[in-house]
Amino acid sequence: MFPICCSVRGCGLPLASRDAEGQSSDASGGLFCDRGHHFEQAKAGYWSLLQPQDKKSAQAGDSDDAVEARRRWLQRGHMQGLVDRVRELAGQPCSAIGAQQPGWTVELGCGEGTFSQAIFESAAPDHYCGVELSKKALRLAARSWPAATWVLANADRRLPFADRSIQHVVSLFGRRPYQEIARVLADDARVLVVVPGPEDLIELRQQAQEVGQRKSRWQAIAEQFAEVGLGLLSHEQWKHSVSLQREALQDAMAMTYRAVRRSQQQRIEQLGNAEVTLNAEILLFDKASHVPTV
Numbered sequence: 001m002f003p004i005c006c007s008v009r010g011c012g013l014p015l016a017s018r019d020a021e022g023q024s025s026d027a028s029g030g031l032f033c034d035r036g037h038h039f040e041q042a043k044a045g046y047w048s049l050l051q052p053q054d055k056k057s058a059q060a061g062d063s064d065d066a067v068e069a070r071r072r073w074l075q076r077g078h079m080q081g082l083v084d085r086v087r088e089l090a091g092q093p094c095s096a097i098g099a100q101q102p103g104w105t106v107e108l109g110c111g112e113g114t115f116s117q118a119i120f121e122s123a124a125p126d127h128y129c130g131v132e133l134s135k136k137a138l139r140l141a142a143r144s145w146p147a148a149t150w151v152l153a154n155a156d157r158r159l160p161f162a163d164r165s166i167q168h169v170v171s172l173f174g175r176r177p178y179q180e181i182a183r184v185l186a187d188d189a190r191v192l193v194v195v196p197g198p199e200d201l202i203e204l205r206q207q208a209q210e211v212g213q214r215k216s217r218w219q220a221i222a223e224q225f226a227e228v229g230l231g232l233l234s235h236e237q238w239k240h241s242v243s244l245q246r247e248a249l250q251d252a253m254a255m256t257y258r259a260v261r262r263s264q265q266q267r268i269e270q271l272g273n274a275e276v277t278l279n280a281e282i283l284l285f286d287k288a289s290h291v292p293t294v
């Protein structure tokens with residue numbers, strides 16, 4: 001069982017499964033902490049650890065439409081090159097764990113799980129936990145990959161993991177609560193971050209906003225992470241050019257740039273096929289390495 005902790009405010013004790021007599025059992029009766037707080041597994045297969053006070057968020061999680069658009073988009077396979085590279089990086093041995101042990105992997109803002117499963121299923125099927133705020137996304141994720149642990153929680157609040165208990169924290173276009181990441185990360189462990197690169201969908205953004213902005217985010221992220229003792233090990237770009245049909249173009253915009261206004265959306269809808277750039281930046285951090293200036 002993935003080591004998750006109680007999310008009741010001020011508690012944070014480890015969660016374990018018990019039967020009616022208080023003996024350890026499978027998780028069908030729910031999870032308990034030693035203070036008696038109890039969590040049920042949703043029918044769809046995820047654990048709801050979301051507390052009422054944590055529901056509100058500046059980022060309330062993706063809308064159902066955006067989640068569905070992302071699933072359709074990822075299943076078209078245009079991001080396979082990125083999946084392969086991230087899988088390679090995520091599979092590199094980490095000095096915090098023995099070479100034979102997979103270590104615990106937590107993904108923050110895991111979405112509907114297509115990426116998660118493609119990257120982590122073969123290496124560590126029962127050592128992965130996806131954290132997500134959209135129920136719709138978790139339902140899809142848990143249906144596709146039931147052996148993983150899926151948690152409904154707000155990744156911008158306290159993460160439901162013990163201090164120094166996690167060997168890999170991953171954010172693929174997801175959340176990056178750097179102070180909490182530093183707290184839960186084991187010594188010598190790794191953080192892998194993927195964010196859209198400056199050229200990502202630039203052709204569409206130019207079309208939608210008339211002037212597409214090329215903004216690189218990696219330095220600001222590296223600076224934030226350095227503040228909490230996470231040193232940048234590597235930074236690389238992934239870039240791929242692809243010819244997209246109208247439906248794919250619409251999904252690409254719907255899943256990523258939520259601020260696109262209706263009038264801008266209409267400009268995209270007028271497009272037929274288009275040649276589009278996909279671009280991501282891949283950052284790898286560790287807790288032990290020397291923190292360089294960026």
Ligand SMILES: C[S@@+](CC[C@H](N)C(=O)[O-])C[C@H]1O[C@@H](n2cnc3c(N)ncnc32)[C@H](O)[C@@H]1O
Binds near residue numbers: 059134155255256
């Ligand atoms: C751009 S999507 C990326 C999803 C997935 N990692 C992928 O690459 O397909 C960002 C995800 O973060 C989730 N999210 C947003 N705010 C969140 C929060 N505070 N806590 C947890 N998840 C959050 C959204 O619901 C969405 O699924």
Ligand SMILES: [Zn+2]
Binds near residue numbers: 034035036
């Ligand atoms: Zn508790």
